[in-house]
Amino acid sequence: MTARSPRSAPPRLLPLLVALLMLPVTPLQAQDVPKPAPAKRGSGMSGGTPVTVNxxxxxxxxxxxxxxxxxxRQILVDPRVKGVITVYSEQPIPVRDAWLQYLSALRGLGFTVVETAGLLKVLPEPDAKLQAGTVSVGEVGARGDQVITQIFRLSNENPNNLVAVLRPLISPNNTINANPGNNTLVITDYADNLARIGKIIAALDQPSATDVxxxxxxxxxxxxxxxxxxxxGEGGPAAAVPGLPVAGNTVxxxxxxxxxxLIIRxxxxxRLASVRSLVERLDRPGVGGPAGQINVVYLKNADATKLASVLRxxxxxGGGSSGGGSFGSSSTGTGMAQTGAAGSAGATVATTPVSQSAQPSTGGFIQADPATNSLVITAAEPLYRQIRSVIDQLDGRRAQVFVESMIVEMDANKAAELGFQWQGLLGNNGNRFGLLAGTNFSSGGNNILNLSVAGASGSTTVAPGTGLNLGLLQRVNGTYTLGALARFLENVSGTNILSTPNLVALDNEEAKIVVGQNVPFVTGSFTNTGTSGSTVNxxxxxxxxxxGLTxxxxxxxxEGGxxxxxxxxxxxSVVGTTLTNQNxxxxxxxxxxxxxVADDGQIMVLGGQMKESYTDGENKVPVLGDxxxxxxxxxxxSRERSKSVMLVFLRPVxxxxxxxASMLSLDRYExxxxxxxxxxxxxxxxxxxxxxxxLPAVPPKGQATPTAPATPKN
Structure with a gap:
C-alpha cells in the first residue's frame, strides 16, 4: 500500500512505498513486513499515525x-486471488478505516478475508464459509466485510421459522442453519450484515403469547x-396471504x-381479555325443561353406534324406554319435529315419516345417528356432564400401526456326476457265436445303448445328455457305433426371493393384504349318459x-408403545408341472x-425354516467297480446337495x-x-x-395434487 497525500506523498513515506511495490507476493505465503519501530504486534489496527491511501x-x-x-499482521493470499484494486481517501484516515475500505473493495471483486489461528487469509468468497475461523456467540463484535461465523441463541422463537425469514438477507455463497436441539441459529456471513441480522433476530425473538x-x-x-x-377467537382482519394465520391473532x-x-393462551x-369476556358471556345456564335436556354430540373419531352401546x-x-334418565317416546324423521310444552315429557313426532328399517336400532336415553355419526343424549344437566366427560375421553384419535414385513426365501442346489460306459462285440467274422460285453447306466440320452441305436438309425429323438460327453466310435459293416462314453457334469442353481408387503392397520382392528392369483380348483364333476350312450349335459x-402372498x-x-x-x-404357489393334472x-x-409383543420400531423374526439335504449315489459293476x-x-x-432357507421378519411402527402419517406416506411416495x-x-x-x-412431484402444502402421472421430457 502507498500512503500519501492527495497531491504528493510525504517524503518520509516514499522510500517505504517504493520498496513495498517492488517486492513480489508469494501465493498462500505469509507476507512478513519489517517493523519500522518496536511495537506490539497488531497494534496498527487500533492506533498509529493516520494515513492517506491512494x-x-x-x-x-x-x-x-x-x-x-x-x-x-501476516496475510496469506490464495493463488486464485488475482486482479487490480482501487482504494483511496481524500484525507488522512485511521488505519482501521483504511482496512475497512480494503475489505469493501475485496468484496466487490468477489474476494474476502477470514481469520484463522491469528492469520488473515484472502480467498474467494465461496470458500470463506469453509475456512472462517472466527466464531462468536451472542452479540456481534466484529465489523466490516470480513466473513465470520455467529451463533445466535433464541429464547422464544423457533429457529426453523427464522431460517425462511433470514435466508434472503444473507449472501448466496454463505450459509444459515438451524439447530432445534438447543434452539440456536448458526450463520456465516459478513460481519456488518451479521450485525444487522442480529438486530432483526432480537426484534423477532420476543414472547409470542401471554401466560396460560x-x-x-x-x-x-x-x-x-x-x-x-x-x-x-381466531377471527380478525384478513390475512395478507390466504391460508396463513394473522400475526398477533393466534388463540x-x-x-x-x-x-x-378451559385452558387459554x-x-x-x-386478545386474552377479549376471549375471557367471550367465555363469561357464553357460560350461562341452559334452557330448562325437556328441550334443555336433549343434547346432540358430534363425534370426531369414534363410531356412534358402538359408543352408544358402551355408554348405555x-x-x-337398558334398551327401549327403560334406560335411566330417559323420558317420553320418539320416532326419527327427516322433517321438522313438534315438541310438547316445556317441562312436560311430551312425544316428538316427525312431519315426514321414515320407514322403520331406516331408523337406528339403538334405544334408551343415548341414541346414535349413524348418518351424522352423532349421539343424541337425553339427560339432566349433572348426568349429561358425566356422560360428556366419558365421551371426550373415548372419542380420541386412535393410533395406527404401519407394519413392514420381509419374507426371505433362498434355495441353493449343487449336483455333480461322473461316469464311464462302454460296449463291445467280441468275436471274429464268420464265427457262429460272439460275445457282447459292456456297461451302461442311466437312461435316455445318458445311456450308451440308446445313443448307439439312435446313431445307427439316424434318429434325432435321442440326444446326448447335458454336460461334457466324450465318446469312442467304431465302424461296423459301414455303420458307426458308439463303443465308449465318458460323461462329466456339474450343476449349480439357486433362487433368492425377497417379498416386502407393507400394511397399515388401525389400533385393535384387523387388516389384510393379498398379492397373488385367484386359481380355480375342480371340486366335483357330473356326467349324464343318454339312451344312445352319448354324454349329455x-x-x-x-x-x-x-x-400367492397373504x-x-x-x-x-x-402403554409405552x-x-x-x-x-x-x-x-x-402353483407347481407348474401339475397344471394339466386330471385331479x-x-x-x-x-x-x-x-x-x-414388540416395541415401536423393533424388528422381530416371526419364524421360518432352514433345510439342508445331501444325496450320494453310485452305480457300478460288482467287484470290478471296487x-x-x-x-x-x-x-x-453322482452327488447332490441342496439347501433352502425361509424366514419371516416384521417391523411395526x-x-x-x-x-x-403424512411423513411416512411422503417417504414411501418419494x-x-x-x-x-x-x-x-x-x-x-x-x-x-x-x-x-x-409419479408427479408432491406439490407444496395448499396446492392440489396432479391427477395424471408425470412424463419425463426428452
Missing amino acids: FVNADLEAVTRAMAAMLD EVIPLKHAIASDLATLVQKL SVLADARSNS AANAA AAFGG PFQTVERKDV LKIKPQIG VIRMTVFQENS GPTTNKNSLETTI VPGVGNLFKNS VIRDAAA AIRAQQAAEQPTQKMLMPINESPV
Missing part, C-alpha cells in the same frame, strides 16, 4: 502487502365451548374435561382360491400364525398423529418416485417410446 487500479497483491505492513390462563366453567361443557371459542383453547375448565393481553352399559341404560363344480394382522397398542399383534402369513394342480404352501483306479471305468457316481426415475429406458433414436410414467 491506490487506483493497483495490483491486488501489492496492495495486500501494503495493508500487511500497516497492520503489522385457566378459566373454570360453571354451566357450559368445556369440550363444547372450546370449539366455539377457538373459532371465534389456543384446550378443554380439560376432568375439571370442566393468546398472542397478547388484549356404563350408565345403566356334463358339468364341473369349481372353487376359486387365492394363491398377510393378516391385528395390532393392539399398549408396546404392540401386541396377531399375525397370519401365508405364501403359496387339479398342486400348490406349495408356507404359512405362519402367531401372536407377538478295483482302485481302474474301478472308475466300471461305475457311474406406531403412527399416533396426522403429521407422522422412494417409489425415485425408483421410477432411475429405471427410465435408455433413449434410442429409432424407438418412438423413450420414457415411462413417473
Whole structure:
C-alpha cells in the first residue's frame, strides 16, 4: 500500500512505498513486513499515525502487502486471488478505516478475508464459509466485510421459522442453519450484515403469547365451548396471504374435561381479555325443561353406534324406554319435529315419516345417528356432564400401526456326476457265436445303448445328455457305433426371493393384504349318459382360491408403545408341472400364525425354516467297480446337495398423529418416485417410446395434487 497525500506523498513515506511495490507476493505465503519501530504486534489496527491511501487500479497483491505492513499482521493470499484494486481517501484516515475500505473493495471483486489461528487469509468468497475461523456467540463484535461465523441463541422463537425469514438477507455463497436441539441459529456471513441480522433476530425473538390462563366453567361443557371459542377467537382482519394465520391473532383453547375448565393462551393481553369476556358471556345456564335436556354430540373419531352401546352399559341404560334418565317416546324423521310444552315429557313426532328399517336400532336415553355419526343424549344437566366427560375421553384419535414385513426365501442346489460306459462285440467274422460285453447306466440320452441305436438309425429323438460327453466310435459293416462314453457334469442353481408387503392397520382392528392369483380348483364333476350312450349335459363344480402372498394382522397398542399383534402369513404357489393334472394342480404352501409383543420400531423374526439335504449315489459293476483306479471305468457316481432357507421378519411402527402419517406416506411416495426415475429406458433414436410414467412431484402444502402421472421430457 502507498500512503500519501492527495497531491504528493510525504517524503518520509516514499522510500517505504517504493520498496513495498517492488517486492513480489508469494501465493498462500505469509507476507512478513519489517517493523519500522518496536511495537506490539497488531497494534496498527487500533492506533498509529493516520494515513492517506491512494491506490487506483493497483495490483491486488501489492496492495495486500501494503495493508500487511500497516497492520503489522501476516496475510496469506490464495493463488486464485488475482486482479487490480482501487482504494483511496481524500484525507488522512485511521488505519482501521483504511482496512475497512480494503475489505469493501475485496468484496466487490468477489474476494474476502477470514481469520484463522491469528492469520488473515484472502480467498474467494465461496470458500470463506469453509475456512472462517472466527466464531462468536451472542452479540456481534466484529465489523466490516470480513466473513465470520455467529451463533445466535433464541429464547422464544423457533429457529426453523427464522431460517425462511433470514435466508434472503444473507449472501448466496454463505450459509444459515438451524439447530432445534438447543434452539440456536448458526450463520456465516459478513460481519456488518451479521450485525444487522442480529438486530432483526432480537426484534423477532420476543414472547409470542401471554401466560396460560385457566378459566373454570360453571354451566357450559368445556369440550363444547372450546370449539366455539377457538373459532371465534381466531377471527380478525384478513390475512395478507390466504391460508396463513394473522400475526398477533393466534388463540389456543384446550378443554380439560376432568375439571370442566378451559385452558387459554393468546398472542397478547388484549386478545386474552377479549376471549375471557367471550367465555363469561357464553357460560350461562341452559334452557330448562325437556328441550334443555336433549343434547346432540358430534363425534370426531369414534363410531356412534358402538359408543352408544358402551355408554348405555356404563350408565345403566337398558334398551327401549327403560334406560335411566330417559323420558317420553320418539320416532326419527327427516322433517321438522313438534315438541310438547316445556317441562312436560311430551312425544316428538316427525312431519315426514321414515320407514322403520331406516331408523337406528339403538334405544334408551343415548341414541346414535349413524348418518351424522352423532349421539343424541337425553339427560339432566349433572348426568349429561358425566356422560360428556366419558365421551371426550373415548372419542380420541386412535393410533395406527404401519407394519413392514420381509419374507426371505433362498434355495441353493449343487449336483455333480461322473461316469464311464462302454460296449463291445467280441468275436471274429464268420464265427457262429460272439460275445457282447459292456456297461451302461442311466437312461435316455445318458445311456450308451440308446445313443448307439439312435446313431445307427439316424434318429434325432435321442440326444446326448447335458454336460461334457466324450465318446469312442467304431465302424461296423459301414455303420458307426458308439463303443465308449465318458460323461462329466456339474450343476449349480439357486433362487433368492425377497417379498416386502407393507400394511397399515388401525389400533385393535384387523387388516389384510393379498398379492397373488385367484386359481380355480375342480371340486366335483357330473356326467349324464343318454339312451344312445352319448354324454349329455356334463358339468364341473369349481372353487376359486387365492394363491400367492397373504398377510393378516391385528395390532393392539399398549402403554409405552408396546404392540401386541396377531399375525397370519401365508405364501403359496402353483407347481407348474401339475397344471394339466386330471385331479387339479398342486400348490406349495408356507404359512405362519402367531401372536407377538414388540416395541415401536423393533424388528422381530416371526419364524421360518432352514433345510439342508445331501444325496450320494453310485452305480457300478460288482467287484470290478471296487478295483482302485481302474474301478472308475466300471461305475457311474453322482452327488447332490441342496439347501433352502425361509424366514419371516416384521417391523411395526406406531403412527399416533396426522403429521407422522403424512411423513411416512411422503417417504414411501418419494422412494417409489425415485425408483421410477432411475429405471427410465435408455433413449434410442429409432424407438418412438423413450420414457415411462413417473409419479408427479408432491406439490407444496395448499396446492392440489396432479391427477395424471408425470412424463419425463426428452
